[in-house]
Amino acid sequence: xxxxxxSASPWIVETTDATFEQxxxxxSREVPVVVDFWADWCQPCRLLAPLLEELARERQGEFILVKxxxxxxxxxxxxxxxxxxPTVYAVVDGQAVDFFQxxxxxxxxxxxxxxxxxxxxxxxxxxxxxxxxxDAERLYRQVMHELPNDSAAPIGLARLLLAQGRTEEAxxxxxxxxxxxxxxxxxEKIKAQLDLRGMAADDLGALRAxxxxxxxxxxxxxxxxEALAAAGEHQEALDRCLALVERDRHGxxxxxxxxxxxxFRVLPDDSPLVADYRRKLAMALY
Numbered sequence: 001x002x003x004x005x006x007s008a009s010p011w012i013v014e015t016t017d018a019t020f021e022q023x024x025x026x027x028s029r030e031v032p033v034v035v036d037f038w039a040d041w042c043q044p045c046r047l048l049a050p051l052l053e054e055l056a057r058e059r060q061g062e063f064i065l066v067k068x069x070x071x072x073x074x075x076x077x078x079x080x081x082x083x084x085x086p087t088v089y090a091v092v093d094g095q096a097v098d099f100f101q102x103x104x105x106x107x108x109x110x111x112x113x114x115x116x117x118x119x120x121x122x123x124x125x126x127x128x129x130x131x132x133x134x135d136a137e138r139l140y141r142q143v144m145h146e147l148p149n150d151s152a153a154p155i156g157l158a159r160l161l162l163a164q165g166r167t168e169e170a171x172x173x174x175x176x177x178x179x180x181x182x183x184x185x186x187x188e189k190i191k192a193q194l195d196l197r198g199m200a201a202d203d204l205g206a207l208r209a210x211x212x213x214x215x216x217x218x219x220x221x222x223x224x225x226e227a228l229a230a231a232g233e234h235q236e237a238l239d240r241c242l243a244l245v246e247r248d249r250h251g252x253x254x255x256x257x258x259x260x261x262x263x264f265r266v267l268p269d270d271s272p273l274v275a276d277y278r279r280k281l282a283m284a285l286y
Contacts, residue, residue, distance in 0.1 A: 011056040012065045020076040023066050028091040030127075032063040032120035034113070037077055037087045039070050045086045048103045052088070055109060062117055063090075090116035093123055118143050122152055129160050136160055151177060155187050167194055185265075192262035199226035199259075218244060222252045222259075229259055238263060238277045245284045257281065 015023040015035075024033050036052055038045035049067070056065035070077045070085060080089060080096070089099040090113075097116055104112065125139035140157035147153065154173045161170040174191050177183055183191060201207050204227055211217070211224045222244055228237035237259065244256035260281055267274050 009053070009057050011059070011061055011063070012053055012067065015066050015068050015076075016072045017075045020068065020073055024076075024091055025094050027064055027066075028095075029093055030123065031061065032116040032123075033066055033091045034063050034116070035066045035068055035080070035089045035091060037068045037070055037073070037080065037082045037085055037089075039085055042085050044103050048086045048088075051104075051106055051109055055106075055113065059117075062120060063113065092116050092119040115147075118147055119152075122156065125153075125156055129156070129163065133160060133164065151184055151187070155184060155190070158187070158190050162190055162193060167197060170194060189265045192265040195262050196226075196230045196259075196266065198230075200230040201227035204228070204231055218248055218252045222256055225256060226259055229263055234263055234267065234273055238273060242277065242280055242284060245281065249285070257285075 013023050024035055027033050034052065034056070036045075036049065038049065052065050056063065068076055070082065080087070080099075084101050086103070087099060087101045089096050091097065097119060098112065100112060121139045121143050125136040125143070128136035128139070137157065137160055140153045140160065143150070143153040144157070154177060158170040158173040161167075161173070170190065171194055174183070174187060174194070177187055201223070204224075207220075207224050207227055211220050214220060221240060225237050225240035225244065228234075228240065241256035241260045241263075245253040245260075247253065260277060264274050264278060
């Protein structure tokens, strides 16, 4: 192993069992990590190492090369089920996403790296959504172009566009995803946020007053519940929707139920409102 050249690069790290969690899993939440399991007596390891180190230096931080001597990392090697060396893993956002055993020529190594590097761009894009939204959008679109069948980039871009108020563009992305016949939970959450934004009212006070004067106008009551949901008045919106479900289950109550489901998706999973009103809705339906 060329340990002197490796130590001179900030992109190449020697690890042990004591530091493996930090060097690999924690670091991979910021940038892709390539873990090279090797041993000093392994001649193929000595042939592969310079190629990996050269790529790490050339990419200048697009990924971190972590060199794991199996004599120093027996627990990590066991956890990764390393039965032969060299074995090389790509770890992104705390998850092993690919691996190979043996030696690959440089061209194949570069091809193998492409997917984890693209996933690394997704990590950066997500981290930049608030601080560098233009750069985040550029990265999302780049990954969408290079991985057209991957859903993570369009979901992230839709989330970014929604935060910028570009609701029509966000909706178009979700519509494309829906053509597959399903949406991931994060996409469902974004769709729910879009639906709620479309329910906003210009004058919530006037709408509330009109409903107080006509308590049996269920269509107006639904409009108020929707407007409250869009305005962030979540508990009152849930209360009014629940009342409509109880009063007119198969009429406006069905739309009110969907508003409640949208709110369940938008609110944090551990919100007491979600647990309480899921139970109340189940009781009203059954």
